[in-house]
Amino acid sequence: MRNNKTILQHKSYRLSAFCKQLVAVLVFGGLFQTTHAQGEWKWAHCWSGDNGISPGNYYNQISATAFDDNGNLYVYGMMGGSAILDGSLLPFYNDTRVLLSNIPAILLAKFDTLGNMLWYKVVKQSATSAMPNWMEVRDGKVYVSGNCGFNGDSHHEWLYYMDSLIEEEQITSLPDSLQKPPFKRYTLWTFFAIFDLDGNLLENHFVEKFSREYIEPAHLRLNSAFCYCYSTYAPFHVDRDGNWYVFNPTYYKGPDSLPYTVVVYGDTDKVYDLYLPGSITPSTPHNAVFCNVLLYKFSPEWDLLNTKFLVDHVEGMNPKWPNGGDSICAYTCNYHGISFDEEDNMYLSGYIQMTDCLPNSGGMNHHYPVHYYWDSIHRLTAHDITSAAHANFIVKYDTAGNVLWCNQLHTKGQVIHVQANTTGALTLWHGNTLSDNYIYITGRGEHFINDSTTIFFDNESDTLQRYTEIQYSDGLVSTGIGFFARYDKNTGTYVNHGIIPAERVFTTKTSGIVNNRVFNFAKFGFATLQTNLFVEWRNDGQLIKIDSVNGWISPDYSFGTVANERGYVATALLTEGNMRFSNTVETNCSNGDFNAVFALYYDPEFAEPYVGIPERPQQFLTLKVWPNPTIQTLQIACEETLMESVTVLDMTGLELQWQPVSDNQCQIDLSPLPAGMYLLKVVSNGRAQYEKFVKSAY
DSSP: OGGGOOOEETTTTOOOHHHHHHHHHHHTTTTSHHHHOOOEEEEEEEEEOTTTTOTTTOOSEEEEEEEOTTSOEEEEEEEOSSOEETTEEOOOSSOHHHHHOOSOEEEEEEEOTTSOEEEEEEEEESSSOOEEEEEEEETTEEEEEEEEEEOSOOTTOEEEETTEEEEHHHHHTSOGGGOOTTSOSSEEEEEEEEEETTOOEEEEEEEEEEOOOEETTTTEEOOOEEESSOSSOOOEEEOTTSOEEEEEEEEEOSOTTSOEEEEETTOGGGEEEEOOSOOOOTTSOTTOOEEEEEEEEEOTTOOEEEEEESOOEEESOOTTSTTTTSSBSSEEEEEEEEEEOTTOOEEEEEEEEETTOSGGGTGGGSOSSEEEESSSSOEEEEOSGGGTSOEEEEEEEOTTSOEEEEEEEEEESOOOOOBTTBOSEEEEEEEEEEETTEEEEEEEEEEETTOOOEEESSSTTSBOOOOEEEEOTTSOEEEEEEEEEEEETTTOOEEEEEEEEOSEEOOSSBOEEETTEEEEEEEESSTTSOEEEEEEEETTSOEEEEEEEEEEEOSSSOOEEEEOTTSEEEEEEEEEEEEEOSTTOBOOOOTTSEEEEEEEEEOGGGGSOOOOSOSSOOOOSOEEEESSSBSSEEEEEESSSOOOEEEEEOTTOOEEEEEEOOSSEEEEEOTTSOSEEEEEEEEETTEEEEEEEEEOOO
């Protein structure tokens, strides 16, 4: 197909001939999914609020979605002031200061399968942003975390926290020793709350942190209070014993004699001083910052049990950096996926982005290959400058924080084009999803046409293909592709991947996985080309079908897709204006604003494992199938036994026709089907056998 590619011009936004053919064949019924599939979009909701039109703020977005065992959908995210749900104001308190203040708020809401909102909770502050972090739904409970607090001394501040309004006058009347979150001034904190499935608040836990910082030349230590979870994406997990595991990016300054402090509940009995490695001396620039990620493990009572750095040490870093070869000022850890199995082993995926990795900024001075060690043995490798910008990883930990295995997405080769912050090949691993014995990672890749880079998985024979060509206004040409990759959860070995030609895969955190199927979104073309693809693969990488969704979607802030075994798939997106799904489902968004959109798709076939074409079909029947090719009818005879049913499938394994049989021979009318190659599935004594046949046009 590479020889059939043409160029997609940035100014005219023209689809390549290959991509037009792909849409025509897959979306409009060439593979029968539109005619024969039972699935459909059931409903779509959206919310918006003030500053929804401010690029870079994106107040209205979804952080996490999850199903419970009954198929109800929980949505967790951020909204601006004057919040609107499906075009109507979303009142959550009778005080208009709470409703209308243009400050980001946190929204947790539950919806049934019909799209009815069953209950919702809000966290909102009058002067400080409330930011959502993460949500987990399991074992009949909803776990959420977020950032909030009173950051000043104004007597006109208030906080609406989970159905309760807290005014600062209530706090100032308390002695300092009794001021603890949420009744505490001069601090920002992270809350961890637990609800039952009816929205009743069961537990609250509040955590603060105090910076380790040293300012020169004044030689002052700043012990400033911050939210414990600094990032708006700080995933956590609660294990079977009630222990909490929290990942959090950690930035700190100053000499290693100064502690980095974590405080739980504002309680003097739960103050933890962490003496982190790395020392900044008077000769070090005052703005140097240590960068790493810490994994914290808390007991059910929120005693800090242990901590662990994501990156243990680094080899090969440019020696010009302070503490050259270690973890200071040299890279940023971006973790975008976290999953847990039944034994509470953890799977963490993301990428490490090296500071100044381009040739014109000193990137060539790194001693390639650069190795990032997770412990003394397991490591991630940046082979050369092409993989320094985005070194993608997956790591498995046990409950004690020991590394069990690691793997990565490799990039190697000679860079020809280097513009702005771009090297010869770009790859981004986003979220991961665990299903059965496999871990699935969502990602996107991009090659520049005139480079000789290679993107590959376990070895260079498992390469990521080059696909749709895109030409930018400055003449630079690249190829874009969306994909998922599957790994064995026990060994970390690469198994396979599935692809879709696209500008970008939307999801930054998860794909929906259910019964041998993988679901995701892809952006088809540039921003003004409002064609998006809802993609379904078989887990071996075979493309099953796609569905077109119209509207502008942000590929960087859209949460992702989840699925359950009842046949439901939910997707959460950041959009500008309305979204139009198939079968007339459409959102009621504020045009021109950025909106948080979530929609539900249902197909009863998703409740059963997808089989498709067997790789090595077992032959146990002596079948006679004639005429082959055929124009209209197909005769089937079985010598040994009576047949129970016959089914006609397309070459992806999608069922097109089925009829019962109680004889050792039968006839099928193929007149509804167009010419092409098909599969015949014959069932006898509970076992199935497959035969290929061709329907001819004449």
